[in-house]
Amino acid sequence: MRSYRKELWFETKKRRELINITGTVEACLKESGVEEGLLLCNAMHITASVFVNDDESGLHHDFEEWLEGLAPEKPYSRYRHNGYEDNADAHLKRTIMGREVVVAVTDGKLDVGPWEQIFYGEFDGKRRKRVLVKIIGE
Amino acid sequence: MRSYRKELWFETKKRRELINITGTVEACLKESGVEEGLLLCNAMHITASVFVNDDESGLHHDFEEWLEGLAPEKPYSRYRHNGYEDNADAHLKRTIMGREVVVAVTDGKLDVGPWEQIFYGEFDGKRRKRVLVKIIGE
Amino acid sequence: MRSYRKELWFETKKRRELINITGTVEACLKESGVEEGLLLCNAMHITASVFVNDDESGLHHDFEEWLEGLAPEKPYSRYRHNGYEDNADAHLKRTIMGREVVVAVTDGKLDVGPWEQIFYGEFDGKRRKRVLVKIIGE
Numbered sequence: 557m558r559s560y561r562k563e564l565w566f567e568t569k570k571r572r573e574l575i576n577i578t579g580t581v582e583a584c585l586k587e588s589g590v591e592e593g594l595l596l597c598n599a600m601h602i603t604a605s606v607f608v609n610d611d612e613s614g615l616h617h618d619f620e621e622w623l624e625g626l627a628p629e630k631p632y633s634r635y636r637h638n639g640y641e642d643n644a645d646a647h648l649k650r651t652i653m654g655r656e657v658v659v660a661v662t663d664g665k666l667d668v669g670p671w672e673q674i675f676y677g678e679f680d681g682k683r684r685k686r687v688l689v690k691i692i693g694e
Numbered sequence: 695m696r697s698y699r700k701e702l703w704f705e706t707k708k709r710r711e712l713i714n715i716t717g718t719v720e721a722c723l724k725e726s727g728v729e730e731g732l733l734l735c736n737a738m739h740i741t742a743s744v745f746v747n748d749d750e751s752g753l754h755h756d757f758e759e760w761l762e763g764l765a766p767e768k769p770y771s772r773y774r775h776n777g778y779e780d781n782a783d784a785h786l787k788r789t790i791m792g793r794e795v796v797v798a799v800t801d802g803k804l805d806v807g808p809w810e811q812i813f814y815g816e817f818d819g820k821r822r823k824r825v826l827v828k829i830i831g832e
Numbered sequence: 833m834r835s836y837r838k839e840l841w842f843e844t845k846k847r848r849e850l851i852n853i854t855g856t857v858e859a860c861l862k863e864s865g866v867e868e869g870l871l872l873c874n875a876m877h878i879t880a881s882v883f884v885n886d887d888e889s890g891l892h893h894d895f896e897e898w899l900e901g902l903a904p905e906k907p908y909s910r911y912r913h914n915g916y917e918d919n920a921d922a923h924l925k926r927t928i929m930g931r932e933v934v935v936a937v938t939d940g941k942l943d944v945g946p947w948e949q950i951f952y953g954e955f956d957g958k959r960r961k962r963v964l965v966k967i968i969g970e
Contacts, residue, residue: 594828614782647885690943
């Protein structure tokens with residue numbers, strides 16, 4: 557069995573951003589040499605997400621409005637978590653979007669559908685945060 | 695290490711449907727010959743879901759009403775994604791329900807609780823779409 | 833390839849509770865002897881969750897209020913699932929929180945960020961229910 561590990565680092569300019577990391581994850585897979593197996597990609601922070609969806613700016617705008625509706629950022633006093641912190645909404649937004657994706661590896665490639673793109677979803681940014689890529693297989 | 699891959703195809707008659715695929719996934723596992731390992735089952739489309747829950751028609755009705763409340767299909771103009779498309783709600787509904795499940799394989803069987811059933815959740819159907827089953831182990 | 837399986841049992845005093853199981857999962861990993869691989873931890877019941885987030889009581893209070901807002905327990909008649917049962921809300925709450933987590937195993941340890949803690953989320957408790965830990969690797 558072969559195993560591979562890499563951390564990807566991000567520092568967004570805005571509090572919330574969606575970043576397409578598909579190419580970077582593909583590069584990790586190539587570097588790993590794994591031909592058949594499973595690839596795990598997860599946020600290592602609890603106010604961020606890794607998820608699969610479409611790379612379409614209209615949809616990303618819809619995600620932003622929808623998540624703000626389900627778990628509004630403000631007023632900060634709305635959440636008990638927000639004493640020293642102001643990011644309770646980011647914990648909830650990431651819960652909706654999910655922590656991780658597991659992707660099949662087949663013939664050395666990400667075995668995904670034609671519109672499946674992997675995103676880093678940042679909900680409390682403007683600081684250095686990381687994502688883990690772990691691959692096991694042969 | 696042994697690895698197995700299969701695509702399952704669906705074409706629902708309605709825009710939204712929940713289909714129990716547990717038996718089909720079990721058949722894949724048997725075909726794979728894997729006795730110990732992990733099984734990934736994921737939608738390959740970004741407007742569909744694979745999830746685990748109960749096979750109970752009342753609950754499925756509740757899911758439909760609940761998801762329509764959280765991410766209504768109409769008016770289509772509600773979403774910026776809906777220009778050429780009308781399926782923004784399906785992207786959001788699938789986000790709630792999740793893209794994938796990972797199930798343990800033990801003694802050649804799906805290692806699941808007594809009420810755990812695997813479903814394909816279609817939120818933008820009436821066209822051919824697929825699910826991936828990938829199994830790794832020994 | 834090495835594989836390991838363990839069931840963890842819970843019986844909460846309240847209908848809803850969040851229990852930090854990180855230490856227990858770490859003990860499973862140690863017992864497994866796996867140094868490199870993937871660890872799956874999932875609820876075996878469809879009204880409970882395994883998820884990763886922060887061990888902070890204010891946030892847990894926020895989760896409780898937020899989930900009650902998105903999928904209220906009462907009135908029970910609100911849900912068609914609630915005939916013989918009264919736990920439809922628990923099926924929905926667990927859907928938001930997720931069924932499972934997959935965690936990387938590196939150098940014999942859970943490869944998680946500094947604030948990542950693994951929780952059992954019970955939404956229909958006061959009875960014995962279980963979680964599966966499955967580890968594969970080398």
